[in-house]
Amino acid sequence: MLGVAVIGMVILQACTPPVPASNAGPGFSSAADFAMERARRDAALAASGSTTFAAPASVQTGAIGSSDLAAAGIGQAAPNGAPMSAMKPSASVVAAAAPASNNGAISDEQEFSAVSGRESIESDAQRRATQAAAREQIQPTALPTRPADTGPNIVDYALNAPNQMGQEWYSRSIFGTQARFQRNCVKYMSPDAAQRDFLVSGGPERDRKGLDPDGDGFACGWNPAPFLLAAGR
Secondary structure, three states, X not given: XXXXXXXXXXXXXXXXXXXXXXXXXXXXXXXXXXXXXHHHHHHHHHHHOOOOOOOOHHHHXXXXXXXXXXXXXXXXXXXXXXXXXXXXXXXXXXXXXXXXXXXXXXXXXXXXXXXXXXXOHHHHHHHHHHHHHHOOOOOOOOOOOOOOOOOOOHHHHHHHOOOOOOOOOOOOOOOOOHHHHHHHHOOOOOHHHHHHHHHHOOOXXXXXXXXXXXXXXXXXXXXXXXXXXXXXX
């Protein structure tokens, strides 16, 4: 039994894949191979005097072209012996990347330090004098003349009405039904327009269109109260 167990352990150990060294670079089987390859590349770069690292083909043929990278100052070789920090993008690239100023239209008239450098008491007085000279004073003119024939004045009618709203004052025909009242009143844009047309058509004594079935002299629910209130009555 012991021999069988030993044989089984030997078989399992032979089938287990070797664990790669943790300090070995990607693609290398050992740290020694990785160190040798790294030393070889460092020597080649030192001999060429260049600090440019070639990008993989997958990067070079990507969406960003080499001309765009060069315009941004990426991928260019620094002068011999110069640090990588010496590589700076061109002035046009920096200007394009800089955010646009959004306060160009803001006045600095409230900043004493900014105004005192270019203005003085004398210049301020001169500017005020120039503004005063350019001021134009408009003279009042006569009010326009009201046409003589403008139709019934509903304001005058409201102030001189002998009765209140809803109080019967004029006799009406028995044909002045509620249905006729509603049908004809909806034709007007406002109660003021209805009252004006009512007076033009012979009201308040006559109501040809059935706009005042209760005989108070006010058509389509027109109310003289706002006019009386404005006149203090």
